[in-house]
Amino acid sequence: MAVNDQYELYCLADRLFYDTADRRGIEIPDFAVAGREVPRGWSHQPSDTWFHYAPTGHDVPPQGWKIHVSAGLADAARVLEIVWDYCVERDIPFKFLRSRSVVTMLNSKGAARGASGKLVTIYPRQDCLELTLKELDGLLAGVRGPYILSDLRYGDGPLFVRYGGFVARRCVAANGDLVPAMENDRGELVPDVRGPSFTVPDWVELPGFLTPHLEARNAVTTTELPYAVESVMHFSNGGGVYLATDRRSGERVVLKEARPMAGLDAAERDAVARLQHEREVLRRLDGLDCVPGYRDYFVLGDHHFLVMEFVDATPLQRTLVRTFPLTKADATAESIAEYTVWALDTLPKVRAAIEALHERGVVFCDLHPNNILVTPEGRLVLIDFEVATFVEDRGRSVLAHPAFQAPADRRGADVDHYALACLTLGLFAPQLTITVPLARAKASQLGRLIVDTFPVPPELVKRAVHTISGPIGGGPTASVTLGDPMAAMARAILASATPERADRLFPGDPAQFRPGGGVNLAHGAAGVLFALDAAGAGRFPDLEEWLLRQRPESPPGFYDGLHGVAYVLDRFGHVDRALDLVDRAMAGRWRELDLGLWSGLAGIGLNLLHLGLDARPLVELCAERLPDDVPETSGGANPRAGLLYGLSGPALLFLRAYDHTRDPALLDLAERALRLDLKRCVLTSDGSLQVNQGWRTLPYLDEGSVGIAIVLADLLRQRPGSSLAAALPDLLKVGRCRFFVQPGLFAGRAGMVMADRTLIPGLDWHVLPYRDGIAFPGDQLLRLSMDFATGTAGVLYALSGTPLPFTHPLGAEPYAVPGGVPLRPPAKEVIGAPNS
Template sequence: MEHRYEEFCLADPLFFDEQRGSAAERFARFTPLPEEGWAERQHGTWRVLHPLGASLPYQGWKIHVSATLDNAEQVLTTVYECLVERAVTFKHLTDLAVLLARNSKYAPREASGKLVTIYPRDDREFETLVTELDQRIGGQAGPYILSDLRYGDGPLYVRYGGFTERWIDSGGTRVLGIAREDGTLVPDHRGPVFALPDWVELPEFLAPHLAARSAKSTGDFAYHVNRPLHFSNGGGVYLAEHAREGNQVVLKEARPHAGLDGDKVDAVARLRREHRALTSLTDVPGVPAVYELTPVWEHLFLAMEHRPGVPLHSWLGANYPLTNYRASDSDVAAYTRRALGIADRIGETVSEIHLRGLVFNDLHPANVLVTDDDSVSLIDFELAGPPGPARRPTLGAPGFRAPADRTGFEVDDYALAALRLWLFLPLSALFELAPAKLPEWVRFVEDRFPLPNGYGESILATLRRGTREKDDRDREGRAVGRGTIGHRTTAPVTVLDDPEPDWNLVRKSIAQAILTSATPERPDRLFPGDIEQFRLGGLGFGHGAAGVLHALAVEGLGRSPEHDRWLRDAIDRNRPLAPGFLDGAAGIAYVLHGFGDHDTANALLADARRSIAKTRDHGLANGLAGIGLTLLYLGDGGGESGELGERLVAELESAAPPGRKAKAGLVEGWSGPALLFTRLFEATGDGEWLVHAERALSRDLAECVPARDGSMQVRDGVKRTLPFLGTGSAGIAMAAMELAKHTSDDGTSVRQLPLLLRACRAEAALQCGLLAGRGGLLATLAAARRYGHDPTAEDAIASHLARLAWHAIPFALPDGDGDDGIAFPGNKLLRLSMDVATGSAGVLLSISTALDDHSGVLPFLAPVPTVGDDSVIASSPH
C-alpha cells in the first residue's frame, strides 16, 4: 500500500475517508466552547477555537503539543485551560481515533504526533506560553514531532511557519508559503526535520534546546549509515556498515510512542518482537541473520543481515508478460515456470518458519526479496510470533491479510494462497472489496497460464473457506460481510460480466452507483473519490463533485437539482484556492458554465486570474495549460489564453531536463501545453502554434524509453515505465493525434505514434481509472481508431472493454429496490471511487468514448465550441 493512503483506509471499508471517532472518543467532551467571547469551526480533522475578533499574524512561532493515547485527555485538558485563560487561538484533533490514525505506522511523518497547535500573537506571548505550559505539562510522554524543535523533554515542540494558508508554486507544485522580510513568498518547510528559515532569528530562550538537539550523541554506536532504504512513521530502515568490521548490515529504527498498529502497539515493542523472532529463526534459509538490538539516544535499533534481491512486486513489474504488447505463448510459459518456482521457494521458507513454532503474519510481495537466480528471502518479522487463537496481526497488506476466521499457521497459509494468485493476476488488493470476483480471476489465470492441475482449485479452497464475517463496518455502522459490497449482500457478478453486455445497461448501472453513493448531507464532499479530496477539497473536476456531475450530464444519465445546489453552496462555504482545471477553480467554472451558471463561472475565473501571475506549473491539472484551455473553450477566442500560451512558450525554452520521476503525459507533462498550442492554432490560424506544439511534445518524448515489448513508454525511475493517459505514453499520443490533424506525417511526435499506441494495447492493466489505468488506454485507442492512426485497434478496444469486468463491483444501499449499480475501485484498488480521475465517473466516460466514437472523454479533447456574442468570459482586469 502506498503509505499516504493508509490513513484514509481506517474510517470506512468502502471509501477513502478521514478518520472520525465515536461520540465517546471526542475531545470536545472535556474542552467545551467557552460560554462567551469564543467561536469554533471544524477544519478537516481539527477543531479550531479562537476568541471573537482575534487577529493573528500571517506567520510566526507556533507551538505543538504531543501526547499518547493514554495521556491525551489529561494533556489536552491542561493546555485548554491555559489557553482559554489567556484567550489564545488554538486547534486540536477531534478525537482519539484521529490521534491513533495520525500516529499509525504509515501516517505522514511530518504531521505525526501533533495533538494541539497553538498560535501566539507575538514573540513575547510565544515565550510566555512555552514556559508556562512546560511548567504544567513538561515531561509528559508523547511521540517526537520530527518537524519541530523540542522544548525540554517534551511534549512541547516549536516551529516557525505560516498561521494562514498562502499558496505558492514551487517546482510546478502548489505548496503553502511564508513571506521573507521583503514580502516574497517562499515554501513553508514542513518536512520531517526541523529547519529554521534563514532570515528568522532563533529566540534566545530556545538556544539551550537547539544545542541539546544538536548534541544528541550516538555514543559508541557501532555502525555508519550509508543510505536510507525506507521510512515509516515508526522509524527508518537503513543500509549501513559496521564501523570496525566493515560488513554491510541493515539497521531498523524504532521511535517510541510512534508507528502504532491496531492494537496500539508502538514501533519499539514491535522491533523487540522482531528481534525475538529472528533470534528463534537462526540458520533458517531465506531469513536474515540477526546481529544485535541496541538503544541509541531515545530510539531502538536492530542490526541484521543484508539480504540480496529486489522486492517481489518489483520483480513482477519487470517480468509479468501480460503488460506487454502481444505476449507470446513462450513468454507466458517461461514466466509461469519462474513464478511457480518462486512461489514454491516462498512456501518452503514459510514451512521452515512454522517448524520453529512461529507464524510470519505479514507475508506479501513487499516482504519477499528475489535475486537474479530466483532465490528468495523474507524480511520484516515485526509481526511474527507463536501461533494461538488470541494472536491476530492488526497490521497487514490488503488482499494478503487473513480474515477473522483464520488463526495461527492458517494466517500464513491464506497469505501464501493469495500470493500464488497474485503472481499471475496482481489484483489481490481488490479481493477485500470484491470477494465474489475470486472465481472469475482464478478462471482467467487457469485459462491464460500453463499451470499444474489443481492450482486454481487449491487457491479457491484456501481463500474461500468459511463464511464468517469480517469485523468491518459500513457508513451506518452495520457489519459488512465478506460477501457484502456497498450496503447489502450482492450478486457475485454484474451486468458487465455477461459475455455480451448490454452496454446501455452497464452505463446506467455505473450512473446508479455514483448517484447512490452521494452524501449531500456532508459539507466536505458530495461523491466519494480519491484521497486528494482531503487535500484539495471535494469540489474539483478531477477528484470532486464538478467532474462527476459533468460526466453524468454529458452522458445524459442524471442531473439532480439537489446536487447542483450542493456544488454552488460548497463554493460559497469554501471557495477553491487552486486555480487549475483538474484541481481547482477553472475546472469548476467550466462545469458551471455548461450548466448555465455564467455568473458563478465568471467569479471563479476571476479567482483563478488572481493566481495566474504566481503560477509556474505548466500542466493541465493545476497549471497554465488547463487554465488557458478553460478560457479558450469558454469563448475568449485566443486572447487571454493566447497570452498564457506565450508564457508557456517562454517557459518551454528554459524547461529543466527530464528528472528521475515521470512527468510526461497529458496531466503534468508538456503534452498539456501542446494541446493548448494546437487549440490556439485552431482558434487563430497562426501556424507558429503548431511549431510550439511539436516542440512541447518533443520535450515529453525526451522522457520516453523503449519498453521491453518494443513500445515507447515514459520512464519512471530506473526500471519502471508508464503507458497511461495522465502520466505516460497514452497522454503524449492523445495530444500528438490532435496535432496530427493539422500537420504532415514527418513530425517527430507523429512518427512515434505507432510505438506510443502500442503501449496502450497491453492485456493486463492493474488499475481501471481514466488517468492511471485501463480507462485511459481504452480512450486513447478509441481516438486512434477514430482518427485513422490505428485501424487495427478494434481487438484491443474490445479486450479493454471486456477486462473492465475484472474491476466491476456491485454496489447498492441496504434494502434498495432494483438491480445493483456498478462501481469501480480507485487508486491502489483499496477503496471504491466515484471521481473522474481515478474512479467510476472516469470509467463511464472511457466506455462512452469507445462505444459512441466521440472525443469527449475529457473536455479539451473535443473541438473548441463555436461561441457567439453571448460568451461567458467577462473582461479580464487588464
C-alpha cells in the same frame, strides 16, 4: 502501485467508500475536550483531522515560530486539557487532533515522517515565544511523546518548535504542485517545507534561547558505535533501515531502527515494542535458512536498533514488476508461459519457508512480495518479523499489507495460509486481492481470469480461492452477465448519490474533502454529472440543483476548481451561473498558478476559449513561462511531464488558440512544449515510449505517455510533417499491454482506453458489483469510487468514446461503444445498503 497509507484514514468510516472519519459507519469518538463549549469570543473550525480554535478579533501573524506538543496516547487527553486551559486564558490560537483514531493513523508506521507526532499546534505571540515554552514545559512535565522530526525539541519534554506559516497560503513548488507557503525576506511566497529534518529558512534567525537546544540535538552521533553506517535502505515513520559494517568483524549487517512512541499499529503498539518483539522472534527462529540471522540489539539516544544479517538479495516484488508479462507491450504466449513457470516454481519455496516458521511456533503475519527476498543463488529469505505472532496465541495480523491482510475470522497459522493464497493469485493479478473485502465473489472472478490468461493448474487457483473466500459461484470459472455495462455503471453511480449531504454528492477519492473537492470536475459532483451526460445516461435536474446550490471555496483551476464546474454548468445551460464562477476564479491570484491543465494556466485558458472569453493574457503568460529546456527525468524535484501536469497541457492551449487565430507562432509554441515533454520520455525494454521519473516509467493519461500522445496527434493534424511524428507510434505502443493495476481515467486502464479501445475487456480485472449495477475501485483500490478522475464515472466516460474536454479523439470519429461490452464482473451480489 505502492499503497498510500494516508488513504487508510478515509477507510475508517465506511466499508465501501472513502469518507471522513466523523461521517458515517463506525462511531469514532473525539477527545473529551472537543466536547467543551467554545469559549465566548472564540471561533471554532472542525476538519476531518483537526479542531481549530482562535480568539475572534485578534490579528494572527501570517507566519512565525509555532509550537507543537507531542504526546503518547496515554497522556493525550490530559495534555489537551492543560493546553486548552493555558491557551484560552491567554488568547493564544491553537488546534489539536480530534480523536485517538486520528492520532494513531497520523503516527502510524506509514504516516508522513515530517508531520508525525504532532498532537497540538500552538500559534504564540512571537514576543512571548520563550515565556510560552517555559511555562508549558513546566505544566507538561513528565509527558512523553514521539519526537517530531521536522522540529527542534525544547529541552527533553514534549515541546517542539519550527518556523512556518500560521495561515493558509499556497504557492507553486518546483514540481508544479500547489503547496503550503510562507513569505521570504523579499516578499515572495516560497514553499513551507515540512520534511523529516529541522531547518531554519535562510532569512530567519534562530532565537538565541533556542541555541542550546540545537546544540543538544546535534550532540547525538553514531561515531562511537561499533557499526559504520554505509547507506539508508528504507525509511518509515517508525524508523530507518540501514546497511552497515561491523567495525570489529567486517561483516555487513542491517540496522533496523525504532523510534519510541512512533509508528503505531492498530493495537497501538509503537515501533520500539514491535522491534523488541522482533528480536524475540528472530531468537526463536535462529538457524533457519529462510530467516536473517540475529546479531545484536542496542539503544542510542532513545532510539532502539536491531542488528541482523545482511542478505544480498532482490525483493520478490521487484522481480514481479520487472518480469510480469501483461504489463509489457511485447508480451507473447511464450513470455507468459515462461513467467508462469517462474511463479509456479517460487510459490512452493515460499510455502516451505512459512511451514518452517510454523514448525518453530511462529506465524509470520506480514507475508507480501516486498517481505520476500531471493538471492542469486536461490536462497529465499523472509524479512520484517515485527508483527509476527506465536501459533499458540491464535492471534491475527495488526499491521499487514492490505492486499494480503486476513479478515478478522482468521487466527493463528490461518493468517499465513490466507496470505499465501493471496500471493498465489497476486503473482498473476498483482495487487488486486486488495479488492476482495469489497466483494467476496471477487476472489472467484480473479481466479477465473487467471486460469483463462495463464497456463496455470486450475486446481492450484481453485484451492487459493477456496482459502480466501470459500467456493463461491461455482469456483474460478463462474461468470454472470449484467447486460449493458454502461447502463450498469450509471445505475451504480446514481444509487450511490447522497443529496442530503452538503460536503459531497457522490463518493470518490479522499481529495473530494479538500476545499471545493466535493463539487469539482476531477473528484466532485460536476465530473460525475458531466460523465453521465456524455455517456448518454441522461440529465438529472435534482442532482444538478445540488451542484447549483453549492458556493465552494475552491481554487480557480479546471480539474480541481471553479473553471471545471463552470465548464459543466455551461454545458448544462446554466450560463449565467457558469460566468459567475469564472468571474470569481479570475478575481483571484491566478497569475501565480503553474502552467498545467489540472489546476493551472492551461486549463483556465482553455475554458476561457471554450466560453468565448478573452484568453490572450493566459496564452501569453504560458508562452512567456515556457522553459527553454528541462531535465531528462520528471518527478522528484523536477516538474512533471504529461497532459495534466506537464507541458502537454500548455501545448493543448496553444493548439486551441491557433484554432481561433490561425497564428502559426502558436503551433511553434505547441511543438516546443511537446518536444520538452518528450525529452522526459524514455524507450522501455518493450519498445514503448513512456515518461521517465527515474524510479519508474509512466504510460498514463495524467502524467504519462498516452496523455502526451493525444496532444501530439492533435498537433500532427496541423503539422503532419513535424519531426515529432516519429514518436507517436512508440507513445501509443503501451496500449498493447494487457494489465494495469488501477482502473481509473487519469492513472489507470480507463485512460488507456481513450487511446486504444481494445483494452475495454480488461476492465473486468477491476469490476465489482454495487446494488443492481457495477462499479470500480478508486486510487489505491481500497474503496469504491464514483468520481471522474479515479472511479466509475471516469470508466463510464472512457467507454462512451467521448474525448477529454478540449481534445480530439485519436481517430477521425469518436468510437461508438456497442451495447453489451464483454465485461465479466464477479457473481452478482448486493454489497451496498441504501447510502451505505
